Amino acid sequence: MTPPRGKFISFEGIDGAGKSTHIGFTADYLRGKGKELVSTREPGGTPLGERLRELVLHEKMHLETEALLMFASRREHIAQVIAPALTRGAWVISDRFTDASFAYQGGGRGLARDKLDALEQWVHPHLQPDLTLLFDVPLEVARARLDATRALDKFEQEKADFFSAARNEYLRRAAQFPERFRVIDSTQTIAAIQVQLAALLDGLL
Ligand SMILES: Nc1ncnc2c1ncn2[C@@H]1O[C@H](COP(=O)(O)OP(=O)(O)O)[C@@H](O)[C@H]1O
Numbered sequence: 001m002t003p004p005r006g007k008f009i010s011f012e013g014i015d016g017a018g019k020s021t022h023i024g025f026t027a028d029y030l031r032g033k034g035k036e037l038v039s040t041r042e043p044g045g046t047p048l049g050e051r052l053r054e055l056v057l058h059e060k061m062h063l064e065t066e067a068l069l070m071f072a073s074r075r076e077h078i079a080q081v082i083a084p085a086l087t088r089g090a091w092v093i094s095d096r097f098t099d100a101s102f103a104y105q106g107g108g109r110g111l112a113r114d115k116l117d118a119l120e121q122w123v124h125p126h127l128q129p130d131l132t133l134l135f136d137v138p139l140e141v142a143r144a145r146l147d148a149t150r151a152l153d154k155f156e157q158e159k160a161d162f163f164s165a166a167r168n169e170y171l172r173r174a175a176q177f178p179e180r181f182r183v184i185d186s187t188q189t190i191a192a193i194q195v196q197l198a199a200l201l202d203g204l205l
């Protein structure tokens with residue numbers, strides 16, 4: 001008998017919003033409920049994708065090259081990891097997916113939305129996350145969290161305008177696709193967010 005398809009959850013937000021923190025909690029929570037879980041990330045998630053990630057996070061390149069590499073990594077990720085896992089009934093949680101390309105290459109860098117729409121249609125015409133968790137914080141909060149924790153990559157070194165545009169594009173997408181997005185106020189304490197996450201995940205189980 002074919003197992004029921006697994007669920008696909010993406011985690012989004014500007015750098016420093018708290019995605020990585022809550023991915024760990026979500027993975028533990030779902031494993032605790034007995035789900036086979038695949039925790040992965042973009043760009044990356046496959047050996048080839050991780051090599052593309054190194055390039056795209058550290059090399060200067062044309063904006064369209066950057067967008068194409070994000071989708072090239074995603075194509076491989078879907079083929080090798082996401083689709084097979086969902087088919088065998090595993091749940092997939094991904095640290096970013098296509099909404100990040102709309103937010104960063106589209107909102108942040110100004111790539112025309114119709115080009116991103118075309119790439120999305122090409123690379124995954126029939127696949128969307130069942131749930132997209134958007135961790136939303138004001139830029140100053142995100143920046144303060146980043147400065148306190150780590151060395152910054154190419155994107156994290158961008159200026160406030162870039163993150164403001166990326167955040168706005170995320171919120172625009174959340175309003176456009178309310179059935180799959182949940183916006184989480186990430187200025188709350190980690191414990192308060194976990195309570196909210198547990199309730200959202202229970203709704204999917
Ligand atoms: N709700 C929160 N309140 C306070 N600090 C937080 C919160 N969420 C995350 N942090 C801290 O902010 C930093 C960045 O979080 P992280 O999860 O790495 O963000 P992201 O993956 O979105 O870039 C970490 O040091 C983390 O402990």
Ligand SMILES: Cc1cn([C@H]2C[C@H](O)[C@@H](COP(=O)(O)OP(=O)(O)O)O2)c(=O)[nH]c1=O
Nearest residue numbers: 015042043070096097100101104105155156
């Ligand atoms: C998936 C994706 C990520 N990005 C950017 C957002 C992030 O700044 C960067 C890497 O994402 P992320 O995994 O959040 O890095 P870390 O957790 O190490 O901070 O890639 C894009 O610009 N477009 C995309 O399509």
